Amino acid sequence: MPTMLEVTDLGHRYAAKDGVYTAIDGLSFTVGSGELVCIVGPSGCGKSTLLRSVSGLLRPTTGQVRLHGNLVSGVPADLAVVFQDYSRSLFPWLSVQRNVEFPLRRALGRAERRERARQALEQVGLTGAAGKYPWQLSGGMQQRVAIARALAYRPALLLMDEPFASVDAQTRFELEDLLLRVRREQDTTVLLVTHDIDESVYLGDRVLVLSKSPARVVADLTVDLPAERDQITTRESERFVAMRAEVARLLHSPPAEVAAPARERAGAVVGE
Template sequence: MLEVTDLGHRYRAKEGEHTAIDRLSFTVAAGELVCIVGPSGCGKSTLLRSLSGLITPTSGTVALHGDEVRGVPDDLAVVFQDYSRSLFPWLSVARNVEFPLKRKVSRAERRERAAQALEWVGLSGAGAKYPWQLSGGMQQRVAIARALAYRPSLLLMDEPFASVDAQTRFELEDLLLRVRREHDTTILLVTHDIDESVYLGDRVLVLSKSPATVVADLKVDLPAERDQITTRESDAFVALRAETARLLHGGGAVRPRVHADPEGAAARFLAAERAEQASRATRKQAAQS
């Protein structure tokens, strides 16, 4: 489905060159949900931009359905991190969701798909509003609804749930799993949240710090049917998230998964990780306000 071979991208700026990603290789099978985690600034967005054809990588290749990607493929949708730039302010919420479908399906079907997708993300009453009348988290849900209504064969998501509250985040995670099951969508999702990567993924790709290379490609050996409480409580989940955290922070050799110790060092480490995420979100909000 998606084949990434020796992908590299070097930005050229006045201050000199910066290699954001370097010789990245991996594949994603049709219908798979692969999560990508990596340190801040390691090149995750650059990777997604290269995969979506929005930038031309300086080395390596990306092939979708066996064809090399040159320009934005037709059956692809992207949910960006920066929701404020992804919606048209002059179009209502419903028209924003319908927009990419204009040349794809009839008017009646556009309306139907937009209404359904807005209902999925909990915004059925907001279709007539304009994006600027909604909160940041609601705008992000509109961007997600637009991608889901399009029903792409490949969906790329760059920290799609970072700006929504915790409860909505859980609901959107479950929605994504449901949509993936029902429509057989292939999904590649970048997240800073290790728990989210394990909860959602069939695999987790762990990237190194900049320039990003693939440190590990972890298979998430959890039942396909997941539940926010029982899955997250299971020993297998706890062990996998600790393993991901160790790899992400250069912990070297992976310890055996059998003796998960949620009360021990891994849990303390993860608590610190969450505190860092929360403080980063607060700093980001402060910078935006």
């Protein structure tokens, strides 16, 4: 499996009131082409900083990100992001159809844009809502629109920042299965950040467990569940239960040998 994404020794520091805050530090991992990798970490560990660095929205302080071999500086052309807060990431003045067409304006003609948007909306089960506006839809439907927009763009890498954290439990299950279905249909590579352990195991081919801030990778687990997953039978299977326990344990008390990488680390807050 060729490597799609390669993150090497990534670090980011912010200037803070009392010195420098290190959000992430020395993060390294790879994502293979066609893989769905979940990143799970304690809240506030710098997951969003990591995602913003990978997407090119944020320039990392140290390290580098490579997308199919090319160094990422600025936002790469074949990447899409789905954010947690769908209500703030859809353009309220555009209809659902126009929202989905939004990223296609530069590259495609009108007829082609229409067709792509139609397909993407069909994929997420929103064919009837094309003419509506985001504020006329429920939260779950709005997030479907955001997913359709990302799919219509046909990115090589789809980044998702806690995409299902703001919808109710039932909708969340539906959207998780929707994601699994469309990434199979479209063979998309997905990097998904979540704070939900069950979700990371349920969705992922692999689960990367991050430490508390400054975030480092404490474990890289392959999820050896069958590719075909089901909200009831998968979640009650012995293997699923064992894996979620393993991830929980890693999150709770990261193993000491992984927690001490080659370079010496300062604490979360480094004085100047």
